[in-house]
Amino acid sequence: MFEQGLILSAYLLCVGFFGLITSRNMVRALMSLELIFNAITLNFITLSNLFDNRETGEIFTLFVIAVAAAEAATGLAIALSIHRNRRSTRIDQSNLLKW
Template identity: 40%
Template structure:
């Protein structure tokens, strides 16, 4: 059986949905961040797959590299915020952190 582009797109669809479910149901801030990483990875699989199945061009590879860099930046800032939140409010439950709701 030939592995075509649809197979990769289906795998990344499953990964995207799983990541969305993680973001929607988890209340631990770090777990939500893990869900975001799943979402970013599924998008990145799509970029690399399209880049592979279309002749020439490296745009998809470069975009997935940019996604990885942005994920690193996002993880650093988000985890700094989580640590700061934990030190100030002593919780990492996002439903308990309602100070900004006024």
């Protein structure tokens, strides 16, 4: 069970990084970032079960879920605002956040 959890976590992490690097759309980049957060969460749960310290893994998992929810809400709000102004959610076309 331990090996399958780590393999699935590594697969999700690789897919998330690949999607984050290659995506031009903000929504797709946010989805890839959520995949990375899910891989981290799965890794916390798997390793906490291995070391018989379930409480610590569950606390970190709840923290990661809270951070991911805040990131998703903030990222989608920014993407929606940029889409309303520019009519596009492409990352390379938006320079509103640059100084």
